Amino acid sequence: MSRTDIEAVEEVNAAFYEAMERGDFDALSALWLEDEISCVHPGWPVLSGRGEVLRSYALIMSHTEYIQFFLTDTKVALIGDTALVTCTENILSGGPSGEAGELGPLVGQLVVATNVFRRTPAGWRLWSHHGSPVLTDSDEEEEEGTD
Template sequence: MSDVLAAHRAFYDAVETGDVDLMAALWVDDAGTTCVHPGAPPLKGTAPILRSWTVLMAGVGYIQFFLTDVEVSLLPANDPTTAIVVCTENILSDGGSVESFNGGRAVATSILVRDGARWRFWARHASPLIDPEDV
């Protein structure tokens, strides 16, 4: 399970550091991959997914993820080839100036598949968490 969590954490490291090469190395190269960014329609295929992450990372000056409630399910249990990781993303990002920071939360579900000795992303879906007091 530690190798699944390492691949999962590497995803967030790629976003935080703007490392496009690392992000590309973490995804299966296949037309069937899927990514759903909060509030956006699903993206299908690795090329559009990587393009979206490249644009997102280029537009963010600072972002940091603090992950909580991380749950991992391995399928099948005896010799897993698929991992499902669900977590809460507690996000801190710049608010456009040095003095201003924004915070937010989302719940994310990632499906990783074993690709040889490595785990790679097959699908990811993130949805914002709304504080009931803000509604």
């Protein structure tokens, strides 16, 4: 395991999130393997195959006017030609509002993600992405705890 492999995986992982932020579907598509891939977006069923996975990103991009990812707790594990990246996605996003050209309220989300990459002759490519929302205590539970 060389440091350069870890750096290369970190770079392609960052490129994945940057493509989402820019809404660059072509760049995002190029980061995925050509063969069997899978994806789980928070609250979605498992998506399998390149067509299904890439359609989901096209749908998300077409309905999201603004999204920014602040990644924390990023860890890379590398075994042979497979890399596992875990991180916390601190997501700031906004969608269309009723006003012409103005974003709706920006909403923050916390999602933990696992991204699996495989080494190919063209570099590291995404094999699987799994995002799961981090559940927080509701206001009701917090109020009960203060009594």
